[in-house]
Amino acid sequence: MNTTYIAGAATTRFGKFLDTSLATLANEAVDAALDDAGVRPEDVGFVAFGNATSSVISGQAMIQGQLALLDGKLAGAQIVNVENACASSSSALHLAMMAVASGNCDVAVAVGAEKMAHLDKTRAFDALGRAIDVTTPLAAENSSRSSVFMELYAQEARQYAAATGATPEAFAHAAATMHFHGSLNPKAQYRDAHTVEEILASRMIADPLTLLMCSPIGDGAAAIVITRARPDRDPIAITGAALRSGLRNEGGALVTRAAEAALEQAGRKASEIDVIELHDAASPASLLVLEETGVVSEGEAWKLALDGQLRFDGRVPVNTSGGLISRGHPVGATGAAQIVELADQLRGRAGARQVANAEIAMAQNAGGAVSLGDQFTAAVCAVTVLERV
Helix, strand or coil: CCCEEEEEEEECCCECCCCCCHHHHHHHHHHHHHHHHCCCHHHCCEEEEECCCHHHHCCCCCCHHHHHCCCCCCCCCCEEEECECECHHHHHHHHHHHHHHCCCCCEEEEEEEEECCCCCCHHHHHHHHCCCCCCCHHHHHCCCCCCHHHHHHHHHHHHHHHHHCCCHHHHHHHHHHHHHHHHCCCCCCCCCCCCHHHHHHCCEEECCEEHHHECCCCEEEEEEEEECCCCCCCCEEEEEEEEEECCCCCCCHHHHHHHHHHHHHHCCCHHHCCEEECCCCEHHHHHHHHHHCCCCCCCCHHHHHHCCCCCCCCCCCECCCCHHHHCCCCHHHHHHHHHHHHHHHHHCCCHHHCCCCCCEEEEEEEECCCECCCCCECCEEEEEEEEEC
């Protein structure tokens, strides 16, 4: 892959903003990313706009990006809408990189924006329930009060515990680490640190997942400016990127396939990663993904969580943004927000949650489900490797 660079990256605050439009969120992130990059809007040759749920929640389909950016700095640009479940904006980043690396343009922007908060709270769960095969019996179990994905993540957690000896306390420790990181992130949806005891005592969602182990419904946007030329200030190179679709009953092997491809492209080993953002829609997922990416060995992640080694100042810094459960999970913005966090880490501007001497970072973002049996398999997984150069 021809090397591409992150010249600018920004995110809005994540939260529930009933009176804020998708356009307002998207343009706030875009304007800040362009300013960060020092790039003029007229120099942007391609825009990929990631959004996953608008067609269900608001009823607006097909032209979300064109409408959201219509009165902003990127109005009239070449805009392509990207819907790819929770990996929508990491997929948008992939397209923006391809546009630059192919020589189609010198500057591209990837945007992820989502508004899930609605007066009718059932709409968000309805939207999430459409990211599986709606003809399957499990689809009928999606309710107006919870997401079918929490049942899938709970099943995955139980299987992991049976295979490795992981305990609910370990899952709670992982969640406590993410909430601690979120308490240090001014852009996070939830900024309260929680003890392991509080997490275990919170309402049971799907055994063994309690409320404080699960990602929330929310709104937010993030944007990334990609360039062919190496930026003069704080250059971050995208050295590896892989986007893969799941196979039937593949389980976590999808994550492994994507991670191996991205790391091979980057010429790196998983053990070289200094900081990683993972798709922890439920806290046990962060432990599985740590092992599936090869960052730690099988059965090791839950022990690291118990020992506090997943903190920003620990051996394996994970989700320093607060992850999906604390920073928030407006699904179409999540993948881009992960990249913003890692760019900030590599540039040394992550404030109180800064990882010391971070030089190599990796993001893993997944979405949807193509297999719902004993092997829950995501529909898509994106893995991206970034380096300070």
